[in-house]
Amino acid sequence: MLTVRAPATSANLGSGFDVFGVALERPADVVRLSKADRTTIDVTGAGSQFIPEDPEKNTVGAVAEALDAPAHIEIDKGVRPASGLGSSAASAAAAAVGLNELYDRGHSREELVPIAAKGEAVVSGDAHDDNVAPSIMGGFTIATEAGVRQVDASIPLVACLPDIVVSTRDARRVVPETARVEQLVETVGNAATLTTGMHRDDPELVGEGMHDTVVTPSRAKLIDGYEEVREAALSAGATGVTISGAGPTVIAACEEDRQRAIASTMLDAFADRGIDARVYQTRIGRGAQIF
Ligand SMILES: Nc1ncnc2c1ncn2[C@@H]1O[C@H](COP(=O)(O)OP(=O)(O)O)[C@@H](O)[C@H]1O
Numbered sequence: 001m002l003t004v005r006a007p008a009t010s011a012n013l014g015s016g017f018d019v020f021g022v023a024l025e026r027p028a029d030v031v032r033l034s035k036a037d038r039t040t041i042d043v044t045g046a047g048s049q050f051i052p053e054d055p056e057k058n059t060v061g062a063v064a065e066a067l068d069a070p071a072h073i074e075i076d077k078g079v080r081p082a083s084g085l086g087s088s089a090a091s092a093a094a095a096a097v098g099l100n101e102l103y104d105r106g107h108s109r110e111e112l113v114p115i116a117a118k119g120e121a122v123v124s125g126d127a128h129d130d131n132v133a134p135s136i137m138g139g140f141t142i143a144t145e146a147g148v149r150q151v152d153a154s155i156p157l158v159a160c161l162p163d164i165v166v167s168t169r170d171a172r173r174v175v176p177e178t179a180r181v182e183q184l185v186e187t188v189g190n191a192a193t194l195t196t197g198m199h200r201d202d203p204e205l206v207g208e209g210m211h212d213t214v215v216t217p218s219r220a221k222l223i224d225g226y227e228e229v230r231e232a233a234l235s236a237g238a239t240g241v242t243i244s245g246a247g248p249t250v251i252a253a254c255e256e257d258r259q260r261a262i263a264s265t266m267l268d269a270f271a272d273r274g275i276d277a278r279v280y281q282t283r284i285g286r287g288a289q290i291f
């Protein structure tokens with residue numbers, strides 16, 4: 001029996017749609033795995049009533065299949081599904097790291113990324129790597145066709161999760177099919193600024209680089225109160241605010257001494273719209289850990 005803790009993640013960070021991701025110190029899924037003749041799954045914890053235990057429909061089932069590593073897998077969900085915090089990816093990442101160890105498959109962390117992404121294909125129809133990469137490797141990740149580049153960073157973040165459900169599959173349907181050249185120029189500038197900020201561990205540059213006018217505006221319409229929450233966080237000192245993943249979590253970068261005020265004002269702004277929310281005062285952290 002092996003236990004793995006795999007962190008929630010925030011993908012996109014505004015300007016890095018389908019490419020950037022960060023591992024969060026909290027929340028996380030805890031997954032226990034033991035060898036078996038066939039794969040069986042038990043799910044408990046946050047939102048477990050919405051998560052299938054059928055290995056064909058759960059992200060961990062696809063990972064066990066890809067590694068030819070059948071197991072009994074107990075998932076204790078710390079990351080609520082359909083949150084924009086890489087819930088389905090956290091379980092897939094934990095399964096990939098744990099089954100690789102349990103069956104002594106010898107894959108590196110980077111090699112495990114496309115294996116865990118097979119789990120993501122089960123739920124969103126796309127094997128995107130931008131959540132599983134940071135959940136497995138930690139820090140800030142840049143996932144492209146060429147592979148994954150990783151930078152250790154420790155930027156303070158506030159992630160505010162409203163009581164709204166946005167499925168990744170639905171949020172991908174509203175992504176515009178085209179962008180103007182001026183928007184591409186702006187996106188390159190913002191993505192480069194954000195990457196420099198990660199290298200320097202500089203919340204100001206990271207926040208500035210989170211600005212996006214291509215994908216975020218269409219998705220913001222799916223999140224009641226998004227503009228008000230964003231404005232409130234910026235007024236409380238956030239250096240940048242955007243949608244985490246496909247939403248509905250709204251994520252803010254900041255200096256550490258602003259975290260508390262930003263968390264409180266984001267909750268208030270959702271409450272003013274009659275929406276319950278919970279907030280994580282967190283930061284960029286490490287990838288999946290085996291216990
Ligand atoms: N192990 C799992 N953990 C969470 N969700 C899962 C898992 N396996 C399958 N799912 C399904 O994935 C969907 C949530 O994934 P997604 O929309 O990508 O959420 P998130 O934005 O939090 O990653 C839900 O329909 C859920 O039932």
Ligand SMILES: N[C@@H](CCOP(=O)(O)O)C(=O)O
Nearest residue numbers: 011018084085086168245246
């Ligand atoms: N790049 C994807 C990321 C989805 O993240 P999730 O946490 O919402 O699953 C997208 O933006 O569609």
